[in-house]
Amino acid sequence: xxxxxxxxxxxxxxxxxxxxxxxxxxxxxxxxxxxxxxxxxxxxxxxxxxxxxxxxxxxxxxxxxxxxxxxxxxxxxxxxxxxxxxxxxxxxxxxxxxxxxxxxxxxxxxxxxxxxxxxxxxxxxxxxxxxxxxxxxxxxxxxxxxxxxxxxxxxxxxxxxxxxxxxxxxxxxxxxxxxxxxxxxxxxxxxxxxxxxxxxxxxxxxxxxxxxxxxxxxxxxxxxxxxxxxxxxxxxxxxxxxxxxxxxxxxxxxxxxxxxxxxxxxxxxxxxxx
Numbered sequence: 001x002x003x004x005x006x007x008x009x010x011x012x013x014x015x016x017x018x019x020x021x022x023x024x025x026x027x028x029x030x031x032x033x034x035x036x037x038x039x040x041x042x043x044x045x046x047x048x049x050x051x052x053x054x055x056x057x058x059x060x061x062x063x064x065x066x067x068x069x070x071x072x073x074x075x076x077x078x079x080x081x082x083x084x085x086x087x088x089x090x091x092x093x094x095x096x097x098x099x100x101x102x103x104x105x106x107x108x109x110x111x112x113x114x115x116x117x118x119x120x121x122x123x124x125x126x127x128x129x130x131x132x133x134x135x136x137x138x139x140x141x142x143x144x145x146x147x148x149x150x151x152x153x154x155x156x157x158x159x160x161x162x163x164x165x166x167x168x169x170x171x172x173x174x175x176x177x178x179x180x181x182x183x184x185x186x187x188x189x190x191x192x193x194x195x196x197x198x199x200x201x202x203x204x205x206x207x208x209x210x211x212x213x214x215x216x217x218x219x220x221x222x223x224x225x226x227x228x229x230x231x232x233x234x235x236x237x238x239x240x241x242x243x244x245x246x247x248x249x250x251x252x253x254x255x256x257x258x259x260x261x262x263x264x265x266x267x268x269x270x271x272x273x274x
Contacts, residue, residue: 039093228258
């Protein structure tokens, strides 16, 4: 536990806030705990049993509540499996294998097998987009469609936000809320308080590798990529260029004025996945 949280007590506080938030999930849902070779994995399942299946992977510092604003749009039509990524502040195992090793692909093999999905659509945001891309490139036969929201691994990481954020880090909860706004590019209101509290206890990954061209060229399934033109964390223009060159069949959309946290994309995602 100490690897991903600053203290054991802080980790428990993060999990307790998450459990409370799950009680506000806006549609009926089933809570599953799957055994995988990386440890127990928590999955929240919503939508009709016979709906097109989707495995949703959140970003760094997130959990299934990433999709809370979207699930009411998706659940009438899609069978959404919101997975808590291992090594992140959800209810899955607090293990953090190296990105680029076979560990995350094998973990997702176990998740997909445990859910009885083959093939399935994958939906990933930020780090979740990196994981979805890695899996789709190595297991293309198991991925029917791929949706990537501000994905890691395409464009280079950017750090221009760091000098702006540093002065606020010493200003407690208020300062953390300001940092959340700088990083996400969105005014999240009360949600920023919860995110700031999580990052006050959580140790995020520091590096997300950029994929070599050969990995992206293996994405042969239908692909939707959505980026914000004001993403403070990833070079979204670079993402667009690489997708155009290496995944030419992909549907690429740039959201004007949007940052790294892409809000309001539920309709576009549903249209692509139905």
